[in-house]
Amino acid sequence: MPSFLVFAERVGNDNGAKDGLTTSTLELLTLARRLGEPVAVVGAEPDEAVIGRLAEYGAAVVYCYGNVAEPAAQAAAISEAARWEQPCAVLIGTGPEGKRLAGRVAVRLDCGILTDAVDVEPGPVAVQSVAAGAWIVRSEGVGEIVVITVRPGAVRSQAAPAKPRVERIEPAAGHELSAARVVAHTPLPGGKRPALTEADIVVSGGRGVGSAEGFALIEQLADAFHGAVGASRGATDEHWYPREYQVGQTGKTVSPQLYLAAGISGAIQHRAGMQSSRTIVAIDTDPKAPIFQTADFGVVGDLFSVIPALLEEIGRRS
Amino acid sequence: MKIICLIKSVPASAADTGFSADHTLARDSVDGQLSELDEYAVEQAVRLREAGVAEQVTYLTMGPSSATEALSKALAIGGDDAVHVLDDALHGSDALATSLVLAVALERCGFDLVLCGMGSTDAEMSVVPSMVAERLGLPELAFAGELGVVDGTVRITRHTDHAVEQIEAALPALVSVTDQIGEARYPTFRNIVAARRKPVQVWSLADLGIEPALVGSAGAATAVRAIGAGPARAAGTIIGDSEVAAAALADFLAGRKLLPQP
Ligand SMILES: Cc1cc2nc3c(=O)[nH]c(=O)nc-3n(C[C@H](O)[C@H](O)[C@H](O)COP(=O)(O)OP(=O)(O)OC[C@H]3O[C@@H](n4cnc5c(N)ncnc54)[C@H](O)[C@@H]3O)c2cc1C
Numbered sequence: 001m002p003s004f005l006v007f008a009e010r011v012g013n014d015n016g017a018k019d020g021l022t023t024s025t026l027e028l029l030t031l032a033r034r035l036g037e038p039v040a041v042v043g044a045e046p047d048e049a050v051i052g053r054l055a056e057y058g059a060a061v062v063y064c065y066g067n068v069a070e071p072a073a074q075a076a077a078i079s080e081a082a083r084w085e086q087p088c089a090v091l092i093g094t095g096p097e098g099k100r101l102a103g104r105v106a107v108r109l110d111c112g113i114l115t116d117a118v119d120v121e122p123g124p125v126a127v128q129s130v131a132a133g134a135w136i137v138r139s140e141g142v143g144e145i146v147v148i149t150v151r152p153g154a155v156r157s158q159a160a161p162a163k164p165r166v167e168r169i170e171p172a173a174g175h176e177l178s179a180a181r182v183v184a185h186t187p188l189p190g191g192k193r194p195a196l197t198e199a200d201i202v203v204s205g206g207r208g209v210g211s212a213e214g215f216a217l218i219e220q221l222a223d224a225f226h227g228a229v230g231a232s233r234g235a236t237d238e239h240w241y242p243r244e245y246q247v248g249q250t251g252k253t254v255s256p257q258l259y260l261a262a263g264i265s266g267a268i269q270h271r272a273g274m275q276s277s278r279t280i281v282a283i284d285t286d287p288k289a290p291i292f293q294t295a296d297f298g299v300v301g302d303l304f305s306v307i308p309a310l311l312e313e314i315g316r317r318s
Numbered sequence: 319m320k321i322i323c324l325i326k327s328v329p330a331s332a333a334d335t336g337f338s339a340d341h342t343l344a345r346d347s348v349d350g351q352l353s354e355l356d357e358y359a360v361e362q363a364v365r366l367r368e369a370g371v372a373e374q375v376t377y378l379t380m381g382p383s384s385a386t387e388a389l390s391k392a393l394a395i396g397g398d399d400a401v402h403v404l405d406d407a408l409h410g411s412d413a414l415a416t417s418l419v420l421a422v423a424l425e426r427c428g429f430d431l432v433l434c435g436m437g438s439t440d441a442e443m444s445v446v447p448s449m450v451a452e453r454l455g456l457p458e459l460a461f462a463g464e465l466g467v468v469d470g471t472v473r474i475t476r477h478t479d480h481a482v483e484q485i486e487a488a489l490p491a492l493v494s495v496t497d498q499i500g501e502a503r504y505p506t507f508r509n510i511v512a513a514r515r516k517p518v519q520v521w522s523l524a525d526l527g528i529e530p531a532l533v534g535s536a537g538a539a540t541a542v543r544a545i546g547a548g549p550a551r552a553a554g555t556i557i558g559d560s561e562v563a564a565a566a567l568a569d570f571l572a573g574r575k576l577l578p579q580p
């Protein structure tokens with residue numbers, strides 16, 4: 001059975017997940033299990049919480065390389081695990097950090113790299129959605145191994161307990177000299193909402209929201225759904241909402257069960273970050289706004305009247 | 319200090335983007351333009367040059383002959399000269415090959431600081447900068463929203479999901495910048511004319527000592543197997559605003575089990 005080496009990504013403690021593993025990690029293990037044997041590599045000491053979680057999602061082997069943060073050193077360790085394991089693919093979550101590691105691992109293994117897969121099929125074949133979903137491209141590595149970054153939400157994570165063998169990898173020395181140092185770290189006020197890229201429901205506002213104060217209504221609707229708040233670049237450029245919440249080509253890629261866009265025209269750069277959402281709902285005053293072309297349900301109307309009415313409707317039904 | 323700014327030429331309009339029979343992006347048939355996300359890196363390089371922090375700004379691109387358009391645009395914004403790696407054997411290069419060619423060309427140019435965009439607007443992979451940094455053993459400061467260089471140390475500010483960070487490294491180093499760092503200026507007519515006199519060197523693979531078999535379609539480590547039209551989303555229900563709009567929307571959400579559970 002071909003094995004798939006999954007990079008188990010840890011989240012900062014500020015994020016709250018007690019085992020410290022991203023949702024995307026669990027999705028990758030689920031995906032790997034569908035294709036062959038899932039094997040994990042993690043930048044952690046082999047502690048029970050981390051190993052336990054990886055075991056719960058079916059990892060047959062767990063390679064631990066200690067708490068190493070420097071990308072070059074992490075890439076060296078992941079590549080070392082790949083040399084031991086000889087998997088047919090290294091799977092890494094698509095995200096700014098994931099992509100940086102993936103690129104470095106591909107250089108070290110001198111192999112192909114495919115990014116932003118929305119699915120992986122036997123082969124392994126990476127399925128990519130190009131130009132905001134206009135094209136579906138299927139690609140493969142031509143060598144023995146390929147690095148694939150997979151978008152969050154490609155599969156739904158499912159537990160399938162296993163008893164992994166745990167291996168320790170010594171991180172290679174010598175990366176300190178060429179390392180960049182974090183000299184200041186200011187945590188952002190921890191939100192009570194789910195993380196944007198992991199939320200089941202995302203409510204986003206755009207330039208149509210009109211002001212920073214207007215975003216209170218977007219937040220209210222997101223909270224009614226226990227969802228996350230997103231924004232278009234139209235809104236983040238105006239500083240109505242923080243840049244970290246921008247969805248799109250130069251922001252986050254999300255694919256929640258429900259994406260509700262209010263006052264967002266739906267430029268291709270915005271759609272690139274949300275078009276793979278299961279259900280898309282749009283509220284916009286302009287019937288010609290391109291967002292309606294991707295919407296499963298659209299209301300042509302003023303968000304300041306439609307959203308309060310929807311909130312009332314939700315209140316009445318629950 | 320010498321800055322090399324990596325810029326990429328991309329198809330001039332998104333609507334033109336298509337695929338050739340060999341499954342590569344059809345880049346040759348359409349006009350090229352400077353990738354918008356690289357304009358931010360160009361602007362930063364030019365500002366450092368104007369502030370006297372950098373003595374030289376050189377642009378480096380690997381691309382087809384139409385990439386001269388992107389180089390001209392960058393040179394019109396500012397900077398001193400450019401290097402164009404141009405070779406028929408490069409057609410179809412993937413990220414692995416692109417990073418190899420850029421790394422070898424960078425070594426040949428010599429540099430203190432490499433500036434890149436956060437991603438190309440056509441390939442959107444955002445991996446080339448890390449791959450170049452890995453090949454050259456450079457510290458990589460990724461996704462800068464602010465950038466400064468003082469006494470041989472580069473410092474950036476970047477926004478992550480959970481924090482705002484300041485990151486620094488001693489030169490030589492590689493920095494990628496986001497679209498938050500500041501719009502590029504419009505080149506003046508005078509600078510557009512002046513840019514025509516700025517030197518552009520053209521290097522072939524032979525000049526760089528790279529085996530053609532390692533790059534292009536021949537050396538690609540990945541291959542496209544199939545391209546199809548994306549799933550057409552079934553046309554949605556679009557309704558006008560009225561007293562019943564919110565109820566209709568709630569019914570739709572309830573039908574898909576998306577209404578919040580009490
Ligand atoms: C290289 C590059 C990268 C980019 N990356 C991104 C990205 O990552 N994410 C992104 O979002 N954009 C990105 N953009 C910008 C993108 O092209 C659009 O400019 C942007 O998405 C527009 O934001 P918007 O839809 O909020 O604003 P607009 O296009 O101005 O749309 C506002 C909408 O609100 C509607 N409206 C107004 N008032 C109301 C009301 N009261 N009720 C309801 N509707 C109302 C209007 O009818 C309109 O449709 C990028 C652009 C470039 C060039």
Ligand SMILES: Nc1ncnc2c1ncn2[C@@H]1O[C@H](COP(=O)(O)O)[C@@H](O)[C@H]1O
Binds near residue numbers: 326353435447
């Ligand atoms: N062919 C190329 N020539 C020069 N620079 C490039 C090239 N391809 C990518 N880059 C640089 O790498 C960045 C990220 O590109 P990509 O990884 O293709 O998304 C770009 O913004 C450029 O700065």
